[in-house]
Amino acid sequence: MTSEHDISCYSPGLAGIPVAESAVSTIDGQQGVLAYRGIDIEELAEKSSYEETSFLLIYGRLPTAEELAKFDEDLRHHRRIKFRIRDMMKCFPESAHPMDALQACVAVLGMYYPIEKGLNQQLGEDEIREVYLRLIAKLPTIVAAHARMRKGDDPIQPRDDLSHAANFLYMLTGEEPSPLAERIMDVALIVHAEHTMNASTFSTMVVASSQADPYSSISAAVGSLSGALHGGANEDVLHMLDEIGSLENAEKYLQDKLANKKKIAGLGHRIYKTKDPRATLLQKLYGELAKEVGEDPTYEIARYIEQFSKDTLGKKGVCPNVDFYSGIVYRKLGIETDLFTPIFAVSRVAGWLAHWREQLADGRIYRPMQIYTGKTSQSYIPMEDRT
Structure with missing residues (x-):
């Protein structure tokens, strides 16, 4: 049995240590190959859309035409955010980084769409689907709204007649993007949507393992992604x-x-x-x-x-x-530099949610070991005897 003093299996940063089993994606680092659910990322970039890729990641298979149409329709229906969330953004400092604003807003979503803590594993399929739809659909709206409001401009309401990628660019700029700009944003979202067990995905799973609500899990992932060694x-x-x-x-x-x-x-x-x-x-x-x-x-x-x-x-x-x-x-594409990482989050939320779902099925809380390097057998020193 491994004790907390056992250094035989210590790996800084968990490098090389498997922490979960997953069927979501795989990487061949020697050959430079990335696949989502077994499909090469290059093929998805050429033939798929972000909406379809999100369905693939979450449900483990490509959708039928009817399923994709329904999934797309539902995403468009969930794009709008509560006016009180916009009001909250008005109170953020003008200097606030967009990732900090996004993390705060994602956490707040959990207040408006509460899920009773401790019962996540008992969520029904309809409730889980609502989580998928809200987070994938609302993150672009949050990012675009904050990007405009920090400059004193009104946020632009989403349009239901545009694709996920085109609507995001429209909300950022107020102009409908060209077909090429739409396609490029769509592919950029696809290639950032998932990447096995990185720091932000692991953050998602650690928080989910405690049976916290899914918005807390994704908020934690956003915080992890904001770091300079990850999305930043x-x-x-x-x-x-x-x-x-x-x-x-x-x-x-x-x-x-x-x-x-x-x-x-x-x-x-x-x-x-x-x-x-x-x-x-x-x-x-x-x-x-x-x-x-x-x-x-x-x-x-x-x-x-x-x-x-x-x-x-x-x-x-x-x-x-x-x-x-x-x-x-x-x-x-005319996007400001400090919005690059929020766009990463807008894309990666599909992958985070796919792993969140796997963690719900596992149900075991993360509780890793540590190696203690401090003092032992110390006695309490009365205040008057301390130097």
């Missing part, structure tokens, strides 16, 4: 590209990073030892978008960094990850 990394890539400024400055910047043993934003992944397949897809999307709206001046810098990493770090398996090109794509 996509902002760092654009800051890096802007800091470099031109191709002429790139080599010195990168050499200085290596010399000082500092990480280069957007490179490397805990699992992938080759180029992240999502980065490949996002790079293709950028190429399509650039033909319509023009090149981003930082793209050539990004390509140089990728080649530099291939020449200097490729043997170590340090290659572009999903964050490397996502920011450039979003910026070409």
Whole structure:
């Protein structure tokens, strides 16, 4: 029996330690392959939609035409948020990061759609479906509303005649997106929708294992995703590209990073030892978008960094990850940098919910061990005797 002093199985950050069984997605880090429910992400990006991919992740299979139409219709019906949630946003500091606003609003959803704590495993299928629909449908509305309100603008009400991706862009900008912009956002949502047992997914499951309500679980996931080592990394890539400024400055910047043993934003992944397949897809999307709206001046810098990493770090398996090109794509769509990670959450909520459902079926609370490194056999020292 393992004790809390046993260090034989200690792995910092749980690296390499399986914590759950899952049928949601799989990664081959050596070959650079990501699949949702056994379907390669490249095939989904080419043939599916975010609505259909969400159904696949949650229910474990592709929907029939009738099922997809019903799922899509229900999502559109649930897009609106309570006016009191909008009123709450008005009280947020103007400097509040959109991820902090999103986390707060997701937690508040649980007050408006209460689920009796401790009974999650007894939820009926209709109640579980309502959770899916509310969270997938309302997160884009929350993100778009806060993005406008922090500037003093009124939020734009969702439109029921637009797809999930098109409606999100419309609520952000007030303009109906072009077919290409809609498609690019749709694919970007698909490729970010799920990624096995990452930190935010694990956060979802830990909170769900205590039988907290699902809104608390997803709020915890949003908080985890906001970290610079997780979803927040996509902002760092654009800051890096802007800091470099031109191709002429790139080599010195990168050499200085290596010399000082500092990480280069957007490179490397805990699992992938080759180029992240999502980065490949996002790079293709950028190429399509650039033909319509023009090149981003930082793209050539990004390509140089990728080649530099291939020449200097490729043997170590340090290659572009999903964050490397996502920011450039979003910026070409006219999206502000600090909204990149909230968009990640808008997409990833489908994957979080798929794992939330698996955790409901498991029903066992997470209670890992620790290795105690403190003092032992200490006595209480009276106040007058303390130095």
